Every structure is written in C-alpha cells, then in structure tokens.
Amino acid sequence: MAVAASHAGHLEQHDHIHPEPTTFIGKYIFSLDAKVIGIQYMITGLLFFIISGLLAEVVRIQLLRPEGGFVSNDTYNGVYSLHASGMIWMTIIPLMTGGFGNFVMPLMIGARDVAFPWLNLASFWIFPPAGVILFSSFLVGAPDAGWTEYPPVSVQGPPGTSLWCVAIFLIGISSTMTGLNFMVTIIKMRAPGMTFTRMPLFVWAQLATAMLNMVATVALSAALAALFIERTFGVPFYDPGRGGSPVLWQHMFWFYSHPAVYIMILPAFGFISEIFPTFARKPIFGYKMIAFSSIAIALLGFMVWAHHMFTSGMAPWLQLPFMILTMVISVPTGIKIFSWLATLWGGKIEFHAAMLFALGFIVVFTFGGITGIFLSAVPVDLHLHGTYFIPAHIHYVLFGGSIFGLFAAVYYWWPKITGRMMNDTLGAWHFWLTFVSFNATFLPMHWLGIMGMPRRVAQYRPEFQFWNDVCSIASFVLAASTLIFLYNMFTSLTRGKKAPPNPWNARTLEWQISSPPPYYNFKTIPAVLKNPYDFGEPLPYLGLGPSDKEDPHPTKPGGTPPEPAHA
Amino acid sequence: MAQVSAPRKLGLGPGFWPVTIAMTVLNLIVTYGIIVFPIDSVLPEAAAPAGDIDALFKFMSVFGNAIFVYVTGYLVYFSIVWRRRSTDPPEAIGIQIHDNNKLEFWWTVVPCILVLMIAIFSVRIWWSLQNQIGDVLTMEAVGHQFKFEFRYPRLKASVYDDMHVPVDTPVTLQVTSSDVIHSFWVPEVRIKADMVPGLVQTLRFTPSKVGTYRIICTEFCGVNHGNMFATLHIDSQQDFGRWLAATSKSQGQSAGAVQLASGQAAAGQQLFGQKCSSCHSIGPFEQKIVGPGLGKLLSDPNHPNLVTGEKPNPVDISHILINGYQGPDNSAGKNAPAIGVMPNRQANALSNQDIANLVAYLTSLSQSK
Numbered sequence: 001m002a003v004a005a006s007h008a009g010h011l012e013q014h015d016h017i018h019p020e021p022t023t024f025i026g027k028y029i030f031s032l033d034a035k036v037i038g039i040q041y042m043i044t045g046l047l048f049f050i051i052s053g054l055l056a057e058v059v060r061i062q063l064l065r066p067e068g069g070f071v072s073n074d075t076y077n078g079v080y081s082l083h084a085s086g087m088i089w090m091t092i093i094p095l096m097t098g099g100f101g102n103f104v105m106p107l108m109i110g111a112r113d114v115a116f117p118w119l120n121l122a123s124f125w126i127f128p129p130a131g132v133i134l135f136s137s138f139l140v141g142a143p144d145a146g147w148t149e150y151p152p153v154s155v156q157g158p159p160g161t162s163l164w165c166v167a168i169f170l171i172g173i174s175s176t177m178t179g180l181n182f183m184v185t186i187i188k189m190r191a192p193g194m195t196f197t198r199m200p201l202f203v204w205a206q207l208a209t210a211m212l213n214m215v216a217t218v219a220l221s222a223a224l225a226a227l228f229i230e231r232t233f234g235v236p237f238y239d240p241g242r243g244g245s246p247v248l249w250q251h252m253f254w255f256y257s258h259p260a261v262y263i264m265i266l267p268a269f270g271f272i273s274e275i276f277p278t279f280a281r282k283p284i285f286g287y288k289m290i291a292f293s294s295i296a297i298a299l300l301g302f303m304v305w306a307h308h309m310f311t312s313g314m315a316p317w318l319q320l321p322f323m324i325l326t327m328v329i330s331v332p333t334g335i336k337i338f339s340w341l342a343t344l345w346g347g348k349i350e351f352h353a354a355m356l357f358a359l360g361f362i363v364v365f366t367f368g369g370i371t372g373i374f375l376s377a378v379p380v381d382l383h384l385h386g387t388y389f390i391p392a393h394i395h396y397v398l399f400g401g402s403i404f405g406l407f408a409a410v411y412y413w414w415p416k417i418t419g420r421m422m423n424d425t426l427g428a429w430h431f432w433l434t435f436v437s438f439n440a441t442f443l444p445m446h447w448l449g450i451m452g453m454p455r456r457v458a459q460y461r462p463e464f465q466f467w468n469d470v471c472s473i474a475s476f477v478l479a480a481s482t483l484i485f486l487y488n489m490f491t492s493l494t495r496g497k498k499a500p501p502n503p504w505n506a507r508t509l510e511w512q513i514s515s516p517p518p519y520y521n522f523k524t525i526p527a528v529l530k531n532p533y534d535f536g537e538p539l540p541y542l543g544l545g546p547s548d549k550e551d552p553h554p555t556k557p558g559g560t561p562p563e564p565a566h567a
Numbered sequence: 568m569a570q571v572s573a574p575r576k577l578g579l580g581p582g583f584w585p586v587t588i589a590m591t592v593l594n595l596i597v598t599y600g601i602i603v604f605p606i607d608s609v610l611p612e613a614a615a616p617a618g619d620i621d622a623l624f625k626f627m628s629v630f631g632n633a634i635f636v637y638v639t640g641y642l643v644y645f646s647i648v649w650r651r652r653s654t655d656p657p658e659a660i661g662i663q664i665h666d667n668n669k670l671e672f673w674w675t676v677v678p679c680i681l682v683l684m685i686a687i688f689s690v691r692i693w694w695s696l697q698n699q700i701g702d703v704l705t706m707e708a709v710g711h712q713f714k715f716e717f718r719y720p721r722l723k724a725s726v727y728d729d730m731h732v733p734v735d736t737p738v739t740l741q742v743t744s745s746d747v748i749h750s751f752w753v754p755e756v757r758i759k760a761d762m763v764p765g766l767v768q769t770l771r772f773t774p775s776k777v778g779t780y781r782i783i784c785t786e787f788c789g790v791n792h793g794n795m796f797a798t799l800h801i802d803s804q805q806d807f808g809r810w811l812a813a814t815s816k817s818q819g820q821s822a823g824a825v826q827l828a829s830g831q832a833a834a835g836q837q838l839f840g841q842k843c844s845s846c847h848s849i850g851p852f853e854q855k856i857v858g859p860g861l862g863k864l865l866s867d868p869n870h871p872n873l874v875t876g877e878k879p880n881p882v883d884i885s886h887i888l889i890n891g892y893q894g895p896d897n898s899a900g901k902n903a904p905a906i907g908v909m910p911n912r913q914a915n916a917l918s919n920q921d922i923a924n925l926v927a928y929l930t931s932l933s934q935s936k
Contacts, residue, residue: 073790145787152764153747153788240765246748247763280649282661286671311750311759313766316697323689327682331675337638338674344645345580346662348655351646359642366638370631377627377689379620379696383757386750386785451610452754454785457793461781535660 020519030125032117035517037124038103039417045095048131050486052086055079057479060441060472066462076458078142078160082135085147085164088264089171090131092402096267097178097213098124100409101206103417105182107510108200110191110528110541112520115184119177126174134167146456148257151238151249155231165228172217172224172256175263179213182206191509193528193542197291200508200532201284204291205270208298212259212266216302220256223249250312254305262301264398265365266294268405269336272358275412276340278506279355280347283533286339293332300329310381319378326376333369337362352504353427357408360435364404368396371446389449395442407434407485414492415499419516422496426488433481440474508532512544580648590640594633601628613755613780613801615737615773616696620757623692630681696758701739701771704732708742710749710762712789714914715782715797721811724818727914731800733807734777740770750786753799761786774801790857825885825919827926835928842915843925849932858909865933881926888912888922 021027031037058079062070071079106114114120137143141158154161186207190199199207226237227249236242238249269290277284284290306314306322340362349355371393375381384390407430414422444467449455453464460468502511509532513522522544530540606612606621651659707718708730716725732738742751744762751770752759755778760768784795802810839849846857852867854860864879891911912922 068793073793077787077790077792144790150748150786156747156789240763245765247766280661281651281659283663283665285664286666288666289671289675311761313761313763313768319693320690323693324686327686327689330682331678334634334678335671335675339671341638341641341645342667342670344642344649346664347645347649348651348659348661349646349649350651359646362642363639366635370635373631373685374624374627377623377685377692379616379623379689379692379757380627382696382759383620383624383754385759386752452781452783454752454783454793456787459793531665534663536663 030121032113032121033519034102034106034114034117034120035417035521037120038099038101040124041094041098041102041127042100042417044128044131045091045099048086048090048135049095051135052083052091053479053482055083055086057475059083060475062458063460063468064472066460066465066468068458073458074141074144074158077144077146077456078138078158080456081143081146081149081164082138085134085143085168086131087398088147088260089168090127090134092264092398092406093175093260094127094171095406096264096402097175097182097206097209098127100267100271100406100413101178101182101209104413104510105203105206106185106189107416107513107517107521108203108508109186109189109194110509110522110526111185111189112522112525114181115189116181119181123174123177123181126170130167130170130174133163133170137161137163137167148250148253149227150253151227151230151246152240154227155238157231162228162231165224165231169221169224169228172221175213176217176221179210179217182210183214186210191525191528197288198528198531198540199291201273201287201290201294202267202270202508204294205266205273208294209263209266211295212263212298212301216256216259216263219252220260223252223256226252247309247312247314250309251305254308255302258305258308259298259301261397262297264402265405266297268361268402268409269294271405271409271412272340272361273336274506274508275354275358275408276343277533277535278412278504279350279352279358280344281350281505281535282343282347283531283535284339285342285345286335287531287533289335290339293335296332297329300325300332304329307376307381310378311385323376323378327373330369330373337366337369351428352411353422353424353431354408354411354504356428356431357404357411360431361401361404361408364396364400364435364438368393368400371396384449386454387449388445388453388455391455392442392445392449395445399438399442404434407431410485410489412504413510414489415503416510416515416517418493418496419499419514420492420496421499421503422488422492426484430481430484430488433477433484437474437477437481441471441478444468444470507535507539509541509544512539512541580645582644582648586640586644590636593640594636597632597636598629601625601632611755611776611778611780612757613753613774613776613778614757615775616699617755617757619692619695623688626688627685630685634681699771700737700773701769703737705739705741706732708740708751708762710742710744710746710751710784710788710795711910711914712746713784713791713795714910715749715751715784715795716745716914717797719811722815722818725913726814727916728797729800730782730797731802731807731810732774733804734774734801736804737771737773740772741767742770743767747788748786749784749788749795752783752785753780754783755780756799759785777801777803825889825922827881827885827923829920830923830925830927832924832927832931835924835926835931838921838925839928842917846909861929862932864929867933881930884929885922885926888915888917888925 021031028036058071059076062068062076064070068076102114102120106112137160140163141160143149143154143161143164144157145154145161149157149161149164186203229235230237230239236244238244238246240246273284273290304322304326306318307326310319371389375384375393411422411427448464448467451464453460499515501514504511509526510517524543526544527542528540529542530537532540534540602625604625612618612621649661705720709716709718714727715730716727717730718725740751742760742762743766744764746764748764749762750759751762756772758770758772760770778801780799780801782797782799784792788795848854848856848860849862850860851863852859864884887909889912891914892909917925
C-alpha cells in the first residue's frame with residue numbers, strides 16, 4: 001500500500017516541477033529551487049551577520065571608557081540601533097526561516113520544492129535590498145532610538161529612521177510570504193505516509209514559526225507604515241499633542257516583536273531536536289511533548305506582548321494576566337529542555353562541533369530563560385526594565401539561543417549543503433572560545449543592570465568601568481572566535497574532504513540522498529512508514545533510490561522502480 | 568513500540584544518585600547564600616518598596632539557581648557518562664526509549680507548581696506596590712531632553728536636577744514628559760515609571776534612608792540620553808523644610824526683566840564655553856553639533872528665521888534663552904536641517920545677567936567678520 005501511495009505521489013508531483021535551469025542566472029541568481037534560495041539566504045544572512053557583528057564591536061570599543069569618545073553620541077546611537085536591527089531582521093530571522101527552512105524543510109518532508117517557488121523567489125529577492133536600505137541609512141543619519149524605535153523620539157530621529165521603516169517593512173513582507181509558503185508546504189506536500197506525528201521535529205518548529213510569521217508580522221507592518229507616514233507627512237498617529245498615543249506604537253510593535261522572539265528561537269529548538277538524537281544515537285525523548293510544546297509556545301506567544309511594557313503606562317490590573325501568562329510559557333519551554341536532557345541519558349554521545357554547540361545552547365538558553373522569568377514578574381521588572389539586565393537577557397536568548405543554534409545547524413548541515421566536511425577540531429576551538437567569551441561578555445551585564453547602568457547610553461558612570469571593560473575585552477575574543485568559523489568554512493569549501501551522503505548516520509530524509517542533493521531532491525518521492533528517530537531499526541522509508549548516482553530528472557522517464565528501504 | 572535494549576541492571580546509570588545528591592547539596596548551599604546575601608549593603612534599599620522587591624528577587628533567585636544547577640549538572644554528567652567510548656563498535660546505539668509518561672507527567676506538574684508559587688509571591692508583592700501609601704507629599708516630575716524637572720506644590724517655580732524628599736514621608740510622584748518618552752528610575756528605590764508625553768503615571772514610595780541617590784533616565788530619549796541624570800536627596804525632615812524655605816526665597820528674587828543693554832560680551836563668551844558649546848559651535852549655521860552653529864546668527868542672510876518667523880534679532884534670542892526651544896523649526900522652510908531641543912533658562916541655570924551677557928556675545932560674533 002505504501003508503495004502504491006509512493007507511486008501516486010511520484011506522478012502527482014510531475015505537474016509541479018520546473019525544468020532544471022541551464023543558464024548561470026537561472027541556476028544561481030533567480031533560481032526557483034528552494035535549496036539554492038536557502039543558500040542565497042545563508043550567504044546574504046552571513047554577510048549581514050558580519051556587518052552587524054562589527055557594529056557590536058564598535059559599541060564595545062565605545063564602552064571601554066566611561067566617557068566614551070570612540071565615536072560621537074549620534075554615531076553610537078546609530079551603531080547599536082543597526083546592530084540590533086541587522087541581527088534580528090537581517091540575520092537571525094532570515095537564516096532561521098529563509099535559510100535553513102528553505103534548504104532543510106522540503107528535504108525533510110520528502111518534497112521536491114516548496115509549495116510556491118515563485119513566491120519563494122520573491123521572498124528572497126526582497127531580503128538583500130531591504131538589508132542594503134537598512135545599512136545605507138548610515139549615509140543619511142542612522143536611526144538612533146534602538147531597534148524598538150519608540151516614538152516620539154523616533155519621529156524626531158534622523159532621516160535614516162524613515163529608511164529603517166522601509167527596510168523593516170520590506171523584510172516583514174518577505175517573512176509573511178515565507179510563512180505562508182512554508183505553512184502550505186508542510187501541510188500539503190509531505191511525502192506519503194508522513195503523518196503529522198512522523199514529521200521530524202525541525203518541521204514542527206518551522207510550522208509553528210510559519211504560523212507566527214504569517215499572523216504577527218502584519219501588526220508590525222501597520223505600525224511601521226504609521227511611523228513612516230507620521231515622519232513624512234506629519235499625520236499624528238503617535239503624537240499625544242494632536243490626539244495620538246506613543247503607547248500605541250509599543251502595543252503594535254510588541255504584538256509582533258514578542259512572537260518574533262519565538263520566530264527566532266523555535267527553529268533553533270528544531271535544530272537541537274534533530275542534532276541531539278543523531279549524536280546521542282537515540283530517539284528523541286517525548287516526541288509529542290516537544291512537538292506540541294512548539295505549538296503551545298507559538299500560541300501563548302501572542303498573549304504576552306505587554307510584558308515589555310510594564311513601565312510604559314497601562315492599567316495596573318492588566319499587568320497581572322500578562323505577568324502570569326509569561327510565566328506559564330516557561331512550562332512548555334522547560335518540558336523541551338527536560339526532554340532533551342532525557343534524550344542524552346543512555347546515549348552514545350559523539351561530540352562533533354554541531355553537538356557541542358547544541359549542548360552549549362542548552363546551558364546558556366536555560367540561563368536566559370530563567371532571567372526571563374525574573375523579568376516577567378512586574379515588581380522585579382520595575383527595577384530591571386531599561387537597564388543593562390535587558391541586553392544581558394536578550395543576548396543570552398538570542399545569541400546563546402538563536403546564534404548558538406545557527407552555529408550548530410551550520411556544522412550539522414554543512415556537508416549536506418556543500419558536499420564537503422568541515423574541520424571538527426577547528427569547530428571545537430570555535431565552540432569553546434565562543435562559549436567562554438560569550439559568557440564573559442554578557443554575564444557581567446546582568447550585574448551592571450542591577451547596579452544601575454541604563455541601556456543605550458554612550459557614556460556611563462566611572463564605577464561601572466571595570467565590568468564594562470571585561471565585557472568589551474571578552475567581546476573581542478568573541479569576534480576572533482567567529483573568524484575561526486569563517487576560516488573553517490572557507491577552507492572546507494576550497495579543500496575540505498568530500499562528504500558522504502550521510503556523514504552523521506542521521507535518520508531524517510535529507511541524509512538519505514546525495515550530498516549536495518540533486519536538483520529534484522528525490523528521484524522517487526519516498527513513502528514514510530515510521531518515526532524518524534529509531535536508530536536500532538531499518539530506515540523507515542520506502543522507495544528511496546540511490547538518486548545521487550542516477551539522473552533524477554523526472555521528465556526523462558524510465559528510472560528504476562522504487563527500491564526497498566536500505567537496511 | 569519502545570524497545571528498551573539496555574540491560575536491566577543498568578538502572579539510571581553509574582553515579583546518578585551521587586551526582587543528584589551533590590547537586591542538591593550545592594543548591595542548598597547556594598540557597599542559603601542567596602537568603603543571607605545582604606543586598607542592602609551592595610545596593611541600598613532607600614525607600615519602602617525596595618525591601619519587598621528584593622525579597623521577591625531572592626525568592627526567584629533560589630528557584631532559578633536550582634533549575635540552572637540541575638539542568639547544567641545533568642547535562643555535563645550525562646555527556647560524560649553516556650559519551651561514545653573508543654571501545655564502542657561503530658554501530659553502537661543508545662538505549663532506544665521514546666518516552667516515559669510518569670516522568671513527563673512530573674516534569675510538567677513540578678514546573679507548574681513552581682510557576683504557581685512564583686506567580687503567587689509576585690502577585691502579593693505587586694499588590695503591595697499598588698497599595699503603597701503616598702500623598703503626604705505629592706509632587707510632579709517632568710522629563711525633558713535632557714533634564715529632569717521637579718514641581719512642588721509649595722514652590723512657585725520648578726526646580727531642576729535635584730529632587731528633595733523628606734525621610735519617612737509617603738511620597739506620591741506623578742511623572743510625565745514634555746517631549747519624548749523618558750523614564751524615571753532610582754535604583755535604590757527599585758521602581759521606575761516611563762515618563763510618557765500625554766500620560767501621567769504615579770509612583771508611590773516612602774523614603775527610609777537619608778542620603779543622595781541617582782535618578783536615571785532609562786528610556787532612550789535622544790543624543791544625550793546617557794547623560795540624563797538627576798539626584799534624589801532624601802533629607803531629614805528639618806533639612807527638607809530648610810531647603811524648601813531657601814528655594815522658595817531665591818525663586819522670589821529671580822523675577823524681573825532681562826536688561827539687554829547691560830550685557831558684557833566677554834562674560835558671555837566665558838559662559839558660552841561653559842553652558843552652550845557642547846551643543847552649539849560658533850561656526851556658520853550648518854555647522855551643527857546638536858543645535859545649529861551660532862556664529863553668524865544676525866549677519867547671515869541665509870540663516871533660517873527664528874521661531875517667530877522674524878529675522879533673528881537680539882530680543883528674539885533672549886526669548887529663546889529664557890523659554891528654551893522645542894523641536895524642529897517648521898517655519899524655516901523645507902531645507903532647514905532638523906534642530907534639537909534647547910533647554911530653558913531654569914534648565915541651564917541662567918540668570919538675567921547671564922542672558923544679557925550671552926546675547927551681547929552672540930551679537931558681537933555676528934558683527935565681527
């Protein structure tokens with residue numbers, strides 16, 4: 001029966017396939033292939049990651065001395081605003097969804113492409129212009145009010161603030177389209193037999209993320225449009241003197257930006273859920289709880305936005321539901337962490353670079369999650385809000401969470417993407433340097449915040465200099481450790497060892513085809529018979545041919561009939 | 568479906584209980600350390616709600632520490648005990664278990680209980696914050712770019728930079744802003760409220776410790792956000808009375824018109840260096856620091872007109888020095904660069920004579936070549 005289903009799936013897919021492009025532009029520039037688009041996202045995202053990272057170093061150099069003086073206050077404000085905007089919108093979100101979502105997700109569900117390849121092409125090609133617009137705002141005066149751009153100060157802000165609005169608006173459109181695309185892909189294009197409970201957990205994470213991307217982003221777009229209109233035409237959406245409200249922006253901004261932190265972390269949860277079973281040689285523990293907790297986090301994520309606004313001015317009684325719902329989110333998150341720990345128990349753990357980053361992720365993300373609970377309690381937040389405790393917390397969850405997750409994902413899927421292996425020793429160096437310097441950079445910031453250092457300042461009181469210097473010096477090491485990573489990627493591309501189809505002995509579908517995968521991914525759409533993580537059993541797929549050896553082009557008939565699964 | 572391929576005698580693995588006990592002991596020690604830690608001596612608790620908030624902070628630290636130690640501890644311990652050994656055959660796999668309903672039930676229920684406990688304690692402290700007594704001294708604080716203004720019911724004019732409150736007196740502080748969002752934070756009191764234009768928020772606290780403390784703006788408010796501070800003086804009752812009387816008296820004296828004719832350009836030059844030059848150059852208009860360059864204020868025909876739309880003149884300049892200046896000059900035509908906000912005379916602490924001297928200096932600049 002499964003074989004029959006596989007045939008049906010195979011034939012049905014024929015209608016949706018575009019012929020393989022032959023020109024350079026068709027292959028590498030305006031490709032419709034989700035894999036190529038995913039790689040395009042990764043390269044562009046890496047570029048913006050480097051730019052945003054260098055901006056962070058400017059911030060840390062400025063804060064070496066209490067009186068600052070490395071750059072002017074105006075420049076400093078622009079630098080940290082674009083550091084955050086660049087990291088969040090131009091690096092983490094595109095890499096999580098557009099990058100790894102595009103490359104890995106269709107392969108994992110046994111599809112040949114995403115549901116709407118042209119939409120996917122459009123999603124990507126909005127992204128580089130948006131990034132260029134964002135960073136070009138330096139030429140006319142960069143936005144200075146941080147990535148949150150609270151009006152009225154952002155209405156007064158330099159001309160670049162309008163460019164910031166345009167850039168974020170554009171990237172929002174791109175995210176929404178990707179969300180829609182992935183949702184349809186995951187719901188409609190899974191291989192025969194891949195029921196929802198047989199999907200790899202990364203796909204579950206992408207499903208939850210797609211939901212968030214589709215629903216939340218429009219709120220930000222509306223807020224951005226209003227800010228742009230107020231700045232350009234003087235319509236007073238946020239001007240209290242003329243009937244507007246500055247708090248309106250905060251509600252709309254956080255209605256997007258709180259779900260956005262889950263957009264940035266849920267795919268990382270997905271990475272971890274793939275990497276742990278592979279390197280522990282064990283089924284993921286509590287599959288259903290991990291899958292459902294992703295959805296629970298996504299749903300709860302819509303109901304907690306005002307916890308960013310406890311000091312902003314809202315009815316005091318309204319603080320209570322937001323406080324309690326925020327605390328409730330820690331339960332599904334905790335379930336995930338406990339399940340990952342239980343996955344390690346009884347394993348045969350191999351410490352490749354990907355696994356090291358995944359393990360490091362658990363440590364620092366747990367820490368960031370715990371400081372999140374502190375911030376969710378209104379009375380404690382009244383002290384900590386707007387201080388350096390907030391950058392400390394956000395870097396523990398966004399750097400320690402999302403970026404550690406992305407590093408793990410790069411090490412994990414690199415052989416599949418490029419067909420070459422990365423150097424594991426360099427990877428281990430990268431991990432340990434990153435892990436130590438990351439903690440040395442961001443841990444002292446908690447203390448600075450508690451003791452009274454506000455965030456977004458170009459000068460600070462001399463008594464804070466010692467810990468600021470520790471943060472700064474550690475951040476230079478952090479930057480240097482990233483150079484190891486770049487070097488590792490570069491040498492792997494130029495003279496890395498050729499990668500076998502399945503170097504990690506993983507069980508999900510993308511590892512059952514050649515590295516890099518052929519244009520149409522699967523010669524025959526496989527039939528899925530079982531869960532993806534049972535290491536002791538034969539592969540749970542039917543109909544997988546050695547497609548790396550044969551022409552996968554489905555328009556040429558006469559391929560081999562579906563083979564039984566590899567044992 | 569779950570195939571447990573591990574030998575039964577393995578149990579939870581070597582050393583599980585000793586490691587668990589070691590982590591528990593570590594947790595108990597750290598918990599004790601958190602409970603006895605004297606927050607007050609590191610960051611003073613200078614007013615009533617601070618102690619409550621610190622108690623909640625400690626309560627959460629105890630739970631946070633426990634969770635972190637167990638998660639990290641088990642992570643490291645499992646990584647060591649269950650690592651792949653060089654003697655393992657390449658096809659060796661881990662123990663193939665998928666789930667354990669009992670375990671999953673408990674690790675859902677226990678965090679729920681912890682969250683409930685934290686929530687109950689948080690709501691209690693929150694409730695006590697809502698019910699702080701105030702109103703014995705009711706006053707206002709207004710945020711400006713980049714100054715704090717304080718208004719007292721018994722003073723005719725506002726005071727800037729220094730907020731005085733008497734010890735052991737419940738204070739109600741109403742905060743708002745004149746321009747952008749600022750935030751009023753006193754770390755030693757542990758509370759803050761954003762100063763939002765068009766919105767009045769109320770803070771209530773009862774100072775308990777005489778001393779001077781920092782008032783810090785914690786919401787980004789513009790180019791000088793990092794230097795927006797004020798000082799909170801918690802005075803003894805007598806000192807506060809004395810300060811109030813003295814301030815009231817000096818405010819009575821400072822009234823009177825500015826006599827522009829009495830201005831001394833040399834004195835004005837010195838004053839410009841102290842009070843103005845961080846925002847204004849003496850170059851042409853375009854040479855902006857925060858505000859425009861003021862070197863050719865009266866002589867440059869391309870200089871945008873002032874607020875009134877008139878060509879700049881000495882009287883107009885003195886008005887700006889007295890009243891300050893809000894926002895970009897829209898009357899000046901489309902090509903005018905955006906201009907920041909200029910603080911008023913109270914914020915700059917300018918006397919009548921100071922203003923006359925500054926006007927004389929600026930006039931002399933425009934006259935010299």
